[in-house]
Amino acid sequence: MADNKDTVFEVQLVAFKLENEEFAVNIQKVREVLRMTQVTPLPQSAHFIEGIINLRGEIIPVVDLRRRFELSSGERNDQTRIIIVEIQDSNVGLIVDSVTEVMRLSSEVIQPPPAKVAGTRTDLIKGVGKISDRLLIVLELDRILTTQEKIALEEVTLGENAGV
């Protein structure tokens, strides 16, 4: 992907849907996919934290990705899934509308994010993949749980490296 520009390689992605957009995360970061389950709300946490769940004894925070991307909150149905991903060595759940497929893409196809994608926040996007007429937004997982203030701070310190 973007972190290695010299060589072309294949990445395997798990694709999922949020509203009408198609997103993806690197399969190496995905631990498992669960059906929607009961989530215990976590008081006084960031607005996009849905709560916590018990995954075989481990307490895992769950992020409502719709809220994270400031999309309208959709209804939960039997298509709703929680994708358990690994972020900085910890497991985190992501609530998505549905998981569509697992696909292989050449790293060439994935481009740096455009300025604006469907009103979403570009700092959470690692790149955009184009497959014929489909547009796949690849998530920057490390930023998912970071609050906006922290991101703003990071951007100030990063300065010249802002393109990453």
Add this chain to the structure above:
Amino acid sequence: MEEYRDLFLAEANEYLQNLNRCLLEMEKEPQGEQLTEMFRAAHSLKGMAGTMGYDLISGLTHEMESLLDQLRSGEATIEKEFIDLLFDAVDLVQLLVDNLENQDKFSAEVKALEKKLQAWGLRKELHKNLPPLEAEDEQEAEKDAAGQKQIAWEGLVNEFEKEMLKDAVSRGEKIYQIYICLRRGSLLKSVRAFLVLKNIEKQGEVIKTLPSIHELEEEKFDREIFLLITGKPDVAALKESLEKIAEVENVGIIEIVEQGEPKAWEITRDGIPGRKTSVMHPEAVNEQTALSLQDGGIALALKESDDSPEDISQVIKKARSLSSRSTEKTIRVETAKLDNLVNLVGELIINRTRVIELGKKTGDELLEGSLEQLERITAELQSVVMALRMVPIKQVFDRFPRMVRDLSVEKQKEIELIISGEETELDRTIVNQIGDPLVHLLRNAVDHGLEDREERISNGKDPVGKIYLEARHEGSHVVVSVEDDGRGIDPEAIKAKALEKNIITAEEMDKIGFEESLRLIFKNGFSTSREVTDISGRGVGMDVVKTSIEAINGTVEVKSKPGRGCRFMLRLPLTLAIIRTLMVESAKEVYAIPIEAVRENLYIEPRDIKTIQGDKVITLREEVLPLCCLKEILGMGRFEEQDIYPVVVVQTGDKKAGFIVDKLLGQQEVVIKSLSKFVNDIKGIAGATVLGDGRVTLILDVAGLLE
């Protein structure tokens, strides 16, 4: 080798701690036992380091060992400088152990110290002209002699073994003692021991071994093995076959001649020395050997502890101290494995509750019966596993005598550290976290609590300052206190400093009472980090002490009598893993409140609720308590009018309040799970737990909620 390194480190540190402790004891009152123990520790260290190829460590410990051996044989006297020299040596070994990768850096220091040690040894030579290097040979000679000495077996064999001996004698067999000494640093000792047994079994029956068979199997012995056998062996051939076994250094076979009743077993001192024996009885092979051998071994292992023979020779003392050391029934386990076990048992308990709930629904009697059994076993398992996490506080306390000694030398104050209750057990995580706070408190006591000698004498105190370090149980808590008999804390000085640091204003300064002024030392900013270095100031870093103790759900208190001393008390929970909680429901969610924080539960009616300046309060036994709605402070909902409100009265420190909840659900023990690192800084939430039905419930942090 790499995989042995951790083991080496763990053991080396243990030996070093032993050495330190013995030196400290010796400094107070020299005793032969300390020397023996130190000698053994230095010796084991040398062997281990040699096996691992750490030449510097083995070289240095060799010199220590030699010197200690001289002392042991009374050829040198114990002097202050000598103890200091040994302290230096122990420190240097510790340094080497801590820097295994870069040992060579210290080779100059090691050489210098080795020279010093040697010089001391030579100076103390009295009549023998042996250079210290040969001390080991002396010891070898001693081992040699051990092969010829007899163990007072009569005190060690049990009734069953006596019967076997009697039978053997009546069959015309003889009794022999076989002594085996393995080469120093021998690996695979249990294999060697097994081969030894195998060889002997061809020629006779092994009645008893010292150490026991069990210990031999587990390699819980040093180098020496004593065996008591019966049979008609060809002694010379047996000896030869034993000597052929790899890594066997020394073999001694003595015939034990029985006189009169087996009860009054006497050993003839003129028993034929092993090397010259040549009795030929090759046919004595007993088919039952293996079985009886095992039985004997096990019976012995069990019996050994209550044996108390009166007439014990030096050899047996040695052999028994060897076996008592090896009967320490402990193994080393990685803490990560232990934590994993605790977690798994936590899971098991949670799932058990779930299975039992499901089982009850079926109404199947057989199923319910076995579920009850399951419940009982898992409850037992839980308590055993929790006990595994408990470690004696000794682990932390052990390093303090040395630290205080060094500080007392540095500060030139005479100090006595009196430790009590070191066997008190606490959860491992807590024990790991109280080390630094205690170091702080002890340093403070030495630096600023205790006066120097002149001042103490002029105040009519014992010139030796005392510091008491104590641990004891108090209800469901452990209290650790650090007390000194120094000058105490001057409240005026504290207030003046607090004013200077802008912690209090001039007006506040006049109002603050004695107790409260003492608490000022815990305030953040009372001391600056610049001062938290080698030399502490009174109250330096006290806020750090307080924060770290509070982080493990503990509290810190300080008491002081000016001129008489002061005392810090740390009140710590026994365990962090499982706590009792009161379960309540609020906004359709279940919350667990740690029972420690709950004072009482009650139901109130709307007319009980009064309002003071817009805030709800209730009057409870003439005490006005602020009242808040749990879902409001959690931000999970709004207060709703009802006919009756369940209220939980909570308290932390001196803060007290009533929480209005929707429902009181009852008490439950819960396994605390930490929240993910991404969401762990929420004020008012201490952690989470999983209920029997798999639901996640939050554990409230009352102190956080009341802030």
